[in-house]
Amino acid sequence: MSEPRTTVPDPMKESPLMAIDQSLIQTKPVLSAIINTDNTGVLTIDGQEENFTAADPGQLRTQLMTRLFEVAGEHGRPVRVSTMDENGLTGLLISPDRQVEPEAEPEPGNTAPAPTGQPEPAPVPVIEAVPAPVQTAPPDAGKKEATAVVADAAQAPVESAPATRRALRDAESFLSTQAAVQPATTGFRGWLASVGIRVAPSAAEVSERADIAAVSQHWAGTRTIMVANRKGGANKTPTVKNIAATFARHGGGGVLAYDGNPEVGTLGWRTEQGGHNSTVLDVLENADQLLSTEAVSGHMARYVHHQPADKFDVLRSDDSLVGTHVMTGDDVEVIHRVAAKYYRLIVMDSGNVDRGSDWSAMIGQANQLVVPTTTMEDRAEAALLLLKALHERDEHAAKLAENAVVIVxxxxxxxxxxxxxxxxxxxxxxxxxxxxxxxxxLKSGRIVHDALTKASRRAWLRATAAVARGL
Incomplete structure (x- = not known):
């Protein structure tokens, strides 16, 4: 069955709403519309292209629909058009009286057989033989009595067996667990839904919704993600920032990005700074207070730098020009214990040095490994060598390597x-x-997630969902 259908708003008086008769649609004209992300579009009518440009996507789609109504009016009958945008292909039926409805998709397994020119044979009724109970006549009975006994037995009613009882704990619930499918919200399908035409989401939108669902979930206890590549310039800092932002924006906060670089890290440079200069060293100095039973979540705000737009916090590395503190494995353990008390998700930037006790401690705390690289061969080689080294390190590290997510x-x-x-x-x-x-x-300066291209944001959502599936 086709989806419910309505009219596109029109200041002129419209005809009463009637279903579009698909039998009136012919092979001509052949119509296709392509909607580009730069607010340009191309309508092809029997091979002839018409170009459209608009100030915004809604205006562009309105222009295309107006022209399609004109084409349907010129032919005096409904027409079919295939529309393509960033969310995929959509088939629409357009009538001269400005009616629009999605093209009905054939139900699976409901395809009629091709005609053969010969009448189908009538079905042959199947009669099941039910054996009657047989009773043996007495040895001294005559033939007539034996026949009567068999006839009486055949006419005797047979009682049905009682239904098998089952345990109540196995009873199925009457409540439906299937959620209603939300109509399309993006692309041309989303525009149709916004004007009252209920259209199912495209495959691309369904995939995006699945990624959002994966990223939005919460886990029991704190989960720790380690972002590691021993080579500088491998995109570790942008990876930490965008993964943390994607989790926080879709999952409701409680996300900390921790710059675990033993030297001066760049995470603090590429994110917003709060109204203080606190770093990881300040957390170490006040760890006892932060871990005490009297401490509350507001106390942590003195040491982390909140990202208002992206809804996560940043714990900066030591950026002192004359600093002499060398991070140890014990320091990392303390930092992680504090972070786990206040956050549900920790994303760690591990820096470039992978031979210290601090790096080993981060590996020990990680639930999921993310290995970023770029298209530069030495960065990819460094990522591969890191995975090989972890595989030979110990059982926990080997599992991290095998379960890793690589982002290129x-x-x-x-x-x-x-x-x-x-x-x-x-x-x-x-x-x-x-x-x-x-x-x-992402090349330089402070990273603002909303400033990324749409394709880039979609890719980071896909990458973050891959990470979430490993937690």
Whole structure:
């Protein structure tokens, strides 16, 4: 059955709402509409292209629909159009009286057989033979009496067996566990839904909703994600920032990005600073107070730097020009114990030095390993060597390596093929590999998640969902 259908708003008086008769649709005209992300579109009518430009997506779609209504009016009957946008393909039926409805999709398994030209044979009724109970006549009975005994037995009623009782604990609930499907909200389908035409979401939107659901879940206890690559410039800091932002924006906060670099890390440079200069050293100095039973969540605000737009906090590394403190494994254990008390999710930037006790402590605390790299070969090689080293380290580290998520970011524009080649090289050895397109907003300066391109934000959501599936 086709979806419920309505009219597109029109200041002119419209005809009464009637279902579009699909039998009136013919093979001509052949209509297709392409909607681009730069608010341009192309309508093709029997091979002839018409170009459209608008100030925003809604205006562009309105222009296209107005022209399609004109085409239907010129032919005096409904027409079919295939529309393509960033969310996929949608088939629509357009009538001259400005009615629109989604094209009905055939129900699976309900395809009629092709005609053969011969009448189908009538079905042959099947009669099941029910054996009658047989009783043996007495030896001295005559033939007539034996026949009567058999006839009486055949006419005797047979009692049905009582239904098998089952335990109440096995009874199925009457409540439905299936959630209603929300109509489309993005792309051309979303625009149709906004004007009252209920259209199912595209495959792309269904996939995005699944990723959001994965990222939005909460886990019992704190989960720790370690972002590691022994080579500098491997995109560790942007990876930490975007994973933390994606989790926090969809999961309701409670996310800490911790710069565990033993030297001066860059996470503090590329995120917003709060109204203080606190770093990880201040947390170490006040750890006893922060871990006491009297401490409350507000106390932690003195030491972390909140990101208002992205809804997570940053714990900066020591950035003192004359600092002499060297982070140890014991320091990391204390920091993690404090962080776990106040946050549900910790994303750690591990820095570039992987031979100290602090790095080993971060590995020990990690529930999920993320290995970022770029399309530069030395960064990818460093990522591979890290995974090999972890696999030989101990059982916990080996499991982290096997369950790792590798994120390959394009270092320059137009490197999609290179990114896929590197990703294919990692796929046989880790749980998931995700590629991220080039985005100039990640090259330098403070990273603002909303400033990323739509394709970049979608890729980081996909990458974060991959991480979430390992927690």
């Amino acid at each position: 970011s394009e270092w320059q524009p137009g490197e999609t093929a290179v990114a896929e080649r590197i990703a294919d090289g990692f796929r046989p050895y880790v749980r998931e590999v995700v590629t991220v397109p080039f985005d100039p907003a």
